[in-house]
Every structure is written in structure tokens, then in C-alpha cells.
Amino acid sequence: MMIVVRTGILLAVTLFAQALAGETKIVGSSTVSKxxxxxxxxxxxxxxxxxxxxxxxxxxxxxFCSSADPEFAPVTLASRPIKNSERETCDKNSLGPVQxxxxxxxxxxxxxxxxxxxxxxxxxxxxxxxxxxxxxPENDCRLIDNPRIRWNEVREGxxxxxxxxxxxxxxxxxxxxxxxxxxxxxxxxxxxxxxxKQSAPxxxxxxxxxxxxxxxxxxxxxNDAVIxxxxxxxxxxxGIVGYPVFVFFKDVVDAAAVEGVAPARETIASEAYPLSxxxxxxAKSDAIGVNPAAKxxxxxxxxxxxxxxxxxxxxxGLIPVSAP
Amino acid sequence: xxxxxxxxxxxxxxxYVAGLIALAGLACASLFIFFEQTAQQSGGAALIxxxxxxxALSQRVSFFVNAISASDIxxxxxxxxxxxxxAIGEMRAAQEVLSGAQTPDRRMAQKLAPIRExxxxxxxxxxxxxxxxLSSAEQFLEDLPAPEETTLISEVxxxxxHTIMQTYDVIARIIANDAERALAQAGFIQxxxxxxxxxxxxxxxxxxxxxxxxxxxxxxxxxxxxxxQAQREAARARQAGDAKSNFxxxxxxxxxTPLNAVIGMSKLLRGTDLSGPQLEYxxxxxxxxxxxxxxxxxxxxxxxxxxxxxxxKPAPTRIDDELRSVVAMLKQRAEEKTIELTYDNxxxxxxxxxxxxxxxxxxxxxxxxxxxxxxxxxIAISAASKADPDDDKSEAFEIRVTDTGCGxxxxxxxxxxxxxxxxxxxxxxxxxxxxxxxxISRSIAEMMGGTLSLESSSxxxxxxxxxxxxxxxxxxxxxxxxxAANNSASTKTGKVLVVDxxxxxxxxxxxxxxxxxxSVEFAENGKEAVEAVAxxxxxxxxxxxxxxxxxxxxxxxxxxxxRTDESARMPIIALTAHALPEDRDNLIxxxxxxxxxxxxxxxxxxxxxxxxxxxxxxx
Numbered sequence: 041m042m043i044v045v046r047t048g049i050l051l052a053v054t055l056f057a058q059a060l061a062g063e064t065k066i067v068g069s070s071t072v073s074k075x076x077x078x079x080x081x082x083x084x085x086x087x088x089x090x091x092x093x094x095x096x097x098x099x100x101x102x103x104f105c106s107s108a109d110p111e112f113a114p115v116t117l118a119s120r121p122i123k124n125s126e127r128e129t130c131d132k133n134s135l136g137p138v139q140x141x142x143x144x145x146x147x148x149x150x151x152x153x154x155x156x157x158x159x160x161x162x163x164x165x166x167x168x169x170x171x172x173x174x175x176x177p178e179n180d181c182r183l184i185d186n187p188r189i190r191w192n193e194v195r196e197g198x199x200x201x202x203x204x205x206x207x208x209x210x211x212x213x214x215x216x217x218x219x220x221x222x223x224x225x226x227x228x229x230x231x232x233x234x235x236x237k238q239s240a241p242x243x244x245x246x247x248x249x250x251x252x253x254x255x256x257x258x259x260x261x262x263n264d265a266v267i268x269x270x271x272x273x274x275x276x277x278x279g280i281v282g283y284p285v286f287v288f289f290k291d292v293v294d295a296a297a298v299e300g301v302a303p304a305r306e307t308i309a310s311e312a313y314p315l316s317x318x319x320x321x322x323a324k325s326d327a328i329g330v331n332p333a334a335k336x337x338x339x340x341x342x343x344x345x346x347x348x349x350x351x352x353x354x355x356x357g358l359i360p361v362s363a364p
Numbered sequence: 365x366x367x368x369x370x371x372x373x374x375x376x377x378x379x380y381v382a383g384l385i386a387l388a389g390l391a392c393a394s395l396f397i398f399f400e401q402t403a404q405q406s407g408g409a410a411l412i413x414x415x416x417x418x419x420a421l422s423q424r425v426s427f428f429v430n431a432i433s434a435s436d437i438x439x440x441x442x443x444x445x446x447x448x449x450x451a452i453g454e455m456r457a458a459q460e461v462l463s464g465a466q467t468p469d470r471r472m473a474q475k476l477a478p479i480r481e482x483x484x485x486x487x488x489x490x491x492x493x494x495x496x497x498l499s500s501a502e503q504f505l506e507d508l509p510a511p512e513e514t515t516l517i518s519e520v521x522x523x524x525x526h527t528i529m530q531t532y533d534v535i536a537r538i539i540a541n542d543a544e545r546a547l548a549q550a551g552f553i554q555x556x557x558x559x560x561x562x563x564x565x566x567x568x569x570x571x572x573x574x575x576x577x578x579x580x581x582x583x584x585x586x587x588x589x590x591x592x593q594a595q596r597e598a599a600r601a602r603q604a605g606d607a608k609s610n611f612x613x614x615x616x617x618x619x620x621t622p623l624n625a626v627i628g629m630s631k632l633l634r635g636t637d638l639s640g641p642q643l644e645y646x647x648x649x650x651x652x653x654x655x656x657x658x659x660x661x662x663x664x665x666x667x668x669x670x671x672x673x674x675x676x677k678p679a680p681t682r683i684d685d686e687l688r689s690v691v692a693m694l695k696q697r698a699e700e701k702t703i704e705l706t707y708d709n710x711x712x713x714x715x716x717x718x719x720x721x722x723x724x725x726x727x728x729x730x731x732x733x734x735x736x737x738x739x740x741x742x743i744a745i746s747a748a749s750k751a752d753p754d755d756d757k758s759e760a761f762e763i764r765v766t767d768t769g770c771g772x773x774x775x776x777x778x779x780x781x782x783x784x785x786x787x788x789x790x791x792x793x794x795x796x797x798x799x800x801x802x803x804i805s806r807s808i809a810e811m812m813g814g815t816l817s818l819e820s821s822s823x824x825x826x827x828x829x830x831x832x833x834x835x836x837x838x839x840x841x842x843x844x845x846x847x848a849a850n851n852s853a854s855t856k857t858g859k860v861l862v863v864d865x866x867x868x869x870x871x872x873x874x875x876x877x878x879x880x881x882x883s884v885e886f887a888e889n890g891k892e893a894v895e896a897v898a899x900x901x902x903x904x905x906x907x908x909x910x911x912x913x914x915x916x917x918x919x920x921x922x923x924x925x926x927r928t929d930e931s932a933r934m935p936i937i938a939l940t941a942h943a944l945p946e947d948r949d950n951l952i953x954x955x956x957x958x959x960x961x962x963x964x965x966x967x968x969x970x971x972x973x974x975x976x977x978x979x980x981x982x983x
Contacts, residue, residue, distance in 0.1 A: 093522070094522075095522065206534060209525075209526035209527075209530060210526075211525075211526060258530075258533065258534065258537065259526065259530045259533075260530050260531065260533075260534045261526050261527035261528070261529075261530035261531045261534070262526055262527045263488050263490055263493060263527050263531060264487065264488065265481070265482065265485045265487040265488045265489070265490070266482050266490060266527075266530075266531045266534050267534075268481075268485075268487075269478075269479065269481045269482040269485075269534070269538065270534050270537070270538060272481065273478040273479070273481075273538045273541065273542065274537065274538060274541040275545075277541075285487075288487055289487070
């Protein structure tokens with residue numbers, strides 16, 4: 041935790057220095073940055089350069105809310121809505137009004153090796169397989185360290201292979217989305233966990249948000265290509281990535297269906313796919329007013345040309361909000 | 365080896381070699397996989413080690429960058445900068461290996477294949493992340509102004525916090541998984557090889573050892589069957605041979621009995637007052653009888669010889685005595701043809717070990733032949749030792765029979781020694797026989813270790829040479845029975861019991877004995893003989909036939925020998941038509957004092973009876 045705090049401070053210092061040097065740096069979600077990079081390239085061609093630094097959604101908000109300076113992280117990319125705690129930090133630092141733009145939808149995809157039989161998982165399966173603590177139905181739903189080693193111990197009918205899931209680290213918005221959409225939702229679907237939610241809400245919250253650290257879940261860094269490589273090279277391994285990553289690699293990896301629905305443009309747009317999420321851009325209104333590069337970037341990323349039904353980001357895998 | 369056996373052997377050899385090659389191939393494959401797997405594992409282990417070390421190094425780099433930035437002490441900063449430089453250098457060197465830019469060997473390169481896409485892909489190459497991380501750290505060392513330094517620190521921290529470290533973790537896991545998979549694969553292949561090994565072994569046992577075993581079993585069975593068959597055949601042949609022998613023995617016996625009468629009666633007839641032509645006729649009867657007798661003898665001997673039953677009983681013998689006895693036996697026949705029969709003895713020692721009966725048979729045959737084929741002149745028998753003064757263990761003899769007969773044509777000279785050779789070779793001659801005599805004689809001579817040959821032959825006569833070397837023996841003055849008989853030219857007489865169921869035979873024996881001055885009692889069977897011995901205490905000897913009704917000669921002799929009085933020692937001479945030498949031995953063993961073969965000549969009967977009667981009288 042010390043390291044994170046310290047890193048946060050250091051990042052802030054760096055960005056502040058860059059701001060002084062007249063360079064606009066955009067921070068935030070690696071998932072959103074895939075789309076933001078495309079816009080950035082177009083802007084650079086028009087002589088309005090910004091630099092995008094992938095920090096993860098959480099890291100992005102930390103930097104974004106730390107200063108009201110117009111040059112200092114005027115925009116952050118997020119693959120989840122801002123948390124109340126984060127908004128409080130923003131308010132504390134007198135950021136002024138903060139704009140929120142939903143640029144499109146994406147999904148969290150459970151990758152699997154394309155030589156394997158397609159998996160059909162439930163959110164509850166993901167909770168029972170990957171939560172650090174799971175209840176013991178035979179023992180008054182007591183929470184214990186997750187003992188499951190193979191998928192068939194999660195649910196009968198699942199393959200008898202080792203649970204080994206590669207996913208992004210704690211700073212990642214994709215990971216946060218995965219925890220919210222899969223683990224927490226899956227916990228809610230479990231009878232024992234429902235009981236715990238009633239009797240001990242705090243315990244439920246903790247259990248529904250903590251991933252295993254015993255080797256079943258493996259933090260694989262912010263580089264999504266590494267997760268794809270792991271899934272490709274380790275046949276029984278699964279990977280957690282954002283939908284755009286899956287789109288990029290869809291020829292070499294498969295996606296598991298969740299609650300019977302496979303991730304696709306249509307299923308995410310209709311939110312039929314349970315691990316769907318919105319991708320957002322947060323901007324400081326004051327900063328936008330005085331930083332033309334930041335304003336240009338925000339306009340570009342949220343404009344019709346990028347995210348409209350025929351927008352260039354849609355071609356990159358972003359699901360338009362207005363999609364049927 | 366038969367063609368069948370050869371092709372069978374070739375088939376098994378081929379199968380065996382194929383089996384061996386398959387086993388050797390499997391063993392080599394298994395060994396190769398084992399070595400390859402070991403090498404791969406060590407390559408994988410080295411890479412995992414390298415990835416773990418990179419992870420640690422990335423943490424060191426992050427730490428040193430932050431520590432340098434936080435330190436106010438110049439000396440400490442300098443030390444940390446040196447450490448940072450070392451760590452960057454180490455990490456860069458390892459990066460070269462892991463990214464595949466500089467691979468130490470082929471196996472490590474193979475192991476790098478699964479992680480190559482992490483380093484190089486179109487999306488976000490890890491190589492790029494590491495390059496930024498390391499170049500930021502390196503730039504940090506260049507003492508840049510504060511704002512730039514801060515930017516570099518943030519770069520190092522951003523990457524070092526998660527991505528670099530966790531990616532190295534993933535790399536290690538991918539390699540470990542690959543190694544596990546390779547191990548499982550190798551294990552599977554090894555199992556398959558082992559299974560193949562077992563299959564090949566089983567197949568070998570089925571297509572080589574089992575059929576081989578069956579073939580061996582079959583061969584053994586076949587050979588056993590063949591052996592049994594051969595034994596059966598042999599037994600059958602033996603039975604047939606035995607039957608033939610028995611028949612011939614019987615025939616010989618049955619011939620001898622009437623021949624005894626023919627020869628004996630013709631002899632007696634010639635002793636009566638006959639006219640010139642009558643005497644001539646009687647002589648022809650006698651000749652014919654003797655001829656027939658010799659044929660019967662020869663057939664019997666040949667049969668014995670071909671059945672392998674011709675036995676030799678070597679015993680200390682005086683060669684001179686044997687020769688004299690034969691000459692004496694034939695003298696009368698020679699005289700009847702007015703041929704002079706001479707015997708010239710040039711023997712040095714003459715006491716040797718030989719079967720006298722067989723020896724006499726050869727000499728008898730040679731002289732008999734000479735008499736047969738000589739019409740005028742003489743027959744000279746000479747016996748000489750081939751002196752070898754150094755040899756005191758054996759003595760070599762040359763016995764020559766020289767006649768003044770018509771001689772033998774050159775082209776027939778070898779054939780006369782072949783069985784039945786005489787019939788052809790001498791077919792035109794007046795005295796043709798079945799032609800067994802010389803063949804038998806040569807055969808016997810050879811079985812005694814000697815030779816029998818025609819030394820020379822011309823129209824004025826032939827010379828037969830009988831050579832043999834015999835072991836010397838010591839005979840201490842004691843005279844043989846024959847010798848004794850020959851020399852006991854006594855005039856002693858007495859009463860002789862002639863036992864024979866055949867009237868003519870009784871008549872002949874009685875006539876011969878009476879002529880020599882003996883008085884004669886008769887018995888027609890063994891029972892009468894035993895009674896006669898009991899009643900006539902004045903009997904000098906018994907002349908006993910063997911085959912008789914009521915009681916045979918052997919049983920009668922046993923009965924006599926079983927008596928408790930003086931008569932138990934009665935001299936009993938067998939007069940039998942059983943012609944074989946072993947018959948003689950058997951009879952002696954049964955208690956007979958001597959054995960005369962039918963037809964016995966007057967001389968033989970008289971000499972023998974006189975000898976035993978004299979012995980008894982002397983006792």
C-alpha cells in the first residue's frame with residue numbers, strides 16, 4: 041500500500057512537471073486507452089499532441105482528483121463509474137465541476153484457449169472459482185479460504201482441469217469491472233452468500249470483492265497481450281481482458297459464455313451479456329476551458345465521428361451506447 | 365540338414381533378427397527421448413531461473429531509482445547508482461536471452477518459442493515495456509534536471525509496479541507449463557514405447573518361441589516315432605532272423621540224423637564182402653553223404669555268421685596237436701582217393717591262445733577242399749613259425765596247403781572266396797558244392813586276425829596260405845582230450861551202452877564198437893539208459909543220443925550224475941546231431957564227458973569211447 045501511495049505521489053509530481061513543460065498527459069484505464077490512443081493519433085496529425093499514460097482506472101482517478109491545475113491530468117479514462125470515495129477526493133481538492141461522458145460499452149471477457157471445448161460459466165461459478173474466501177454450505181455457510189483446485193470442484197459438469205486465471209493487476213479498471221460484474225454478482229447468486237449478506241454485510245462485501253492469492257488467480261500486468269499469450273500457451277488457463285482486447289485477438293483465442301451468453305457487439309450493447317460495462321471519460325470542466333489540447337482530445341473522443349454508430353472507434357471494437 | 369529344416373531355420377532366424385532389431389530400435393528411441401527430455405528440462409529450468417531473476421532485478425531497479433531519488437547523502441547515492449548500473453546491465457543481458465535476440469543453444473531456443481509472442485506481438489510487445497523501463501532507469505543515471513528525472517522515476521515505477529514483475533511471473537509459468545506438458549508427452553511416448561516393447565516381446569514369443577517349441581516337440585515326437593518304428597522293424601527282423609536260424613538249426617539236426625545212418629551204413633557196407641562194383645557204389649554213397657554233410661555244416665556256419673552269432677572261445681591250445689588231429693581225421697578220405705597226405709611241422713613254439721574248434725574248421729576246410737579237387741598226386745600241409753626272436757608274446761604262423769589238383773583259373777581266383785562263388789567259378793568241375801567253404805574259412809581267419817589267400821595256382825596245383833598271429837600261451841605238459849584220445853591207441857575194451865531212439869544209428873555205433881572189440885548194450889531212450897546204468901555195473905561208457913522220446917539224453921545224464929553210487933561217475937559221451945560249438949559247451953556243462961557230432965566216424969567213436977573207458981578202468 042505504501043508503494044501505491046508513494047507511486048501516486050510520484051506520478052502526480054511527474055505530471056505536474058510535465059504540465060509546467062506545456063505537455064498534456066491523459067491518464068487512466070488501459071481498456072479505454074486502446075480507443076483513446078486512436079483518437080490521440082488523429083489529434084497528433086492535426087498538431088494537438090497529448091500523451092496517454094496507462095495507469096488503470098483507479099490510478100487515473102487518483103491523479104485526476106489530486107489537483108485542480110488545468111494542465112494536470114485534465115482528463116482521465118475509466119472503465120467504471122467514479123466511486124464516491126474518489127468523488128470526495130475531487131471535491132476536497134476543489135476540482136470544480138467534473139464532466140462524465142459514456143463513450144461506449146465494453147465487456148469483460150473470459151478468454152479461453154481456442155483448442156478447448158467452449159466453456160459455459162455462470163457468475164456464481166466465477167465467484168466460487170476465484171474469490172479468496174467462499175462459504176462452506178456444509179458448515180453453516182462459514183467463509184473459508186477457497187479450497188477449489190479444479191473447475192469440476194466448482195460445479196459438476198465443468199472440466200476437471202486446474203483453475204488458473206490470468207488477469208490484470210489491482211490498478212486495472214478491467215479487473216475492478218470483473219470483480220463487480222462477475223465476482224460480486226456471482227456472490228449474490230449464491231444462497232450461502234445471500235445469508236451472509238443478511239447477517240454480516242461487511243463480510244459479504246469483503247468476500248465478494250477479494251480475488252484469490254493462492255495461485256488460482258494470477259496478476260499478469262497491465263499488458264493484455266501477456267494474458268492472451270498465457271491463455272494460448274497454457275491450455276487450461278483462462279484470461280480476463282476487456283472486450284476490445286478479445287476483438288483484437290479473436291482469431292487466436294476464444295471467449296467463454298457467461299450465463300449462457302457469449303460476448304459480442306450485440307450482446308454487450310443489449311447488456312444481455314452479464315459482464316458488460318460502460319467506458320467513460322471524466323474531464324475537469326475548468327481545465328477543459330483553458331487547455332485547448334485537452335478540450336480537443338475530449339471533443340475528439342466523445343464526438344460522433346469517433347463513437348457514433350459508424351464511428352472509427354466502433355470499428356476498433358467499441359460498442360456504441362445507442363446500439364440496438 | 366534337409367531343405368525343410370534349412371528353410372525353417374532361416375524363417376526363425378529372420379523373425380528373430382527382426383524382433384531383435386525392433387527391440388533395439390525401441391530401446392534406442394526410449395533412450396533418445398529420455399536424454400532429449402532431460403536436456404529440455406534443464407533448458408526450461410534455466411529459463412525459469414532467468415525469468416525469476418529478471419523479476420527480482422526489476423524490483424531492484426525500481427528500488428534503487430527511488431532510493432537514489434530519496435537519498436540526500438552523496439556517497440550513498442553513488443553506491444546506489446553503481447548498484448543500479450549493475451542491475452540494469454544484468455537485466456539487459458538476460459533480456460537479450462529471453463527475447464530470443466541471443467540464444468545460448470538450440471534447446472533453450474525451443475523453450476523460448478511459447479513466450480515469443482509475449483515479447484513480439486502487434487498489440488503490446490513486452491519487449492517495448494522492458495525497453496522503456498530500462499532506458500528510463502539508464503537515463504535516470506545521467507543526472508538530468510529535476511523535472512525530467514521525476515518523469516523517468518514515474519516511468520520506472522509505473523512499469524515496475526505490476527507489468528514487468530507480473531509478466532516475468534507469467535513467463536515462468538508458461539515455461540513451467542510447457543515443461544510439464546513435454547514431460548507428460550514424453551511419459552506418454554515412453555509408455556507407448558514400453559507397450560510396443562511388450563508387444564514385440566509377446567509377438568516374438570508367439571511367432572518365434574512358441575512355433576519353435578512346437579517344431580522341437582514335433583521333431584522329438586517324430587524322432588521318437590521313428591525310433592519306435594525302427595525298434596519294431598528291428599524286432600521283426602530279429603524274429604525273422606531267429607526263425608531262420610532256428611529253422612536252419614532244426615534242418616541241420618534233422619539232416620544229420622539220417623546222414624549219420626547213410627554215412628555209417630555205407631561204411632559198414634564197405635566192410636562187408638562186396639563185389640567190385642558194389643564197393644564202388646557204397647563209396648559213392650559215402651561221398652554223397654559227406655558232401656551233403658559239409659553243405660549242411662556250411663549253411664549253418666554262414667547263418668550264424670550273418671546273424672552275428674559266430675562266437676570265438678579262445679583258449680590255450682597247441683597248434684601242432686590241432687593240425688595233426690585234422691590231418692588224422694582226413695587221412696582216410698585221402699587214402700581212399702589214393703592221395704598222399706603229408707604234414708610238415710616247422711612250428712617253433714606252437715602253444716598259443718586260439719579257438720581250437722574254429723582253427724580246425726579252417727584247416728579242415730582247406731584240406732578237405734584239396735582232397736576234393738585233387739584226383740592224383742599228393743597234398744602237403746606245412747606249418748611254420750615266422751620267427752621273430754624279440755617277440756615272446758605272440759607267434760606268427762603260416763600254414764600252407766599245397767595240392768596237385770587241376771588249379772583255379774585266374775579269373776576265378778578271387779571269386780572262390782566269395783559266398784556261393786564256387787558254384788559259378790567252379791561250375792564245370794566235378795566236385796561242385798554250394799561254394800560256402802572258402803568264404804567261411806576266410807571270414808573265420810579274418811575274425812581271428814589272420815588272412816586266407818590263394819598263394820599260387822597253376823594247372824599242376826594250388827597253394828592256399830593261412831597266416832595268423834596268435835598270442836602265446838603256456839600249456840604245462842597236460843594233454844588235451846583230443847590229444848589223449850588220439851594217442852590212447854589202446855586195445856582196452858569193455859561194455860558200452862548205446863542209447864539212441866533211431867535203430868540205424870544204434871546199429872552203426874554198435875557195429876563200430878563191436879569191430880573194435882567192445883560189447884554193446886542198447887537203450888532206446890533216456891529212461892532205459894538210466895535203468896541200464898543202474899543195473900549194469902560192468903558198463904565202461906555210455907554213448908548217449910540227446911533228442912529222444914520218453915526221456916532225453918540231457919535228463920538221463922542228469923539222473924545218472926545224481927546217483928549216489930559209483931555209477932554216477934559213468935563216462936557219458938553225447939552223440940548228437942546238434943552241430944553248433946555252443947551245443948558242445950552246453951552238453952559238457954550238463955555233465956557229459958565229451959561230445960561227438962553226428963555223423964561221427966568210426967575212428968572218432970572208437971577213440972573217444974576207448975579213451976573214457978580206459979580212463980574209467982584206470983580210475
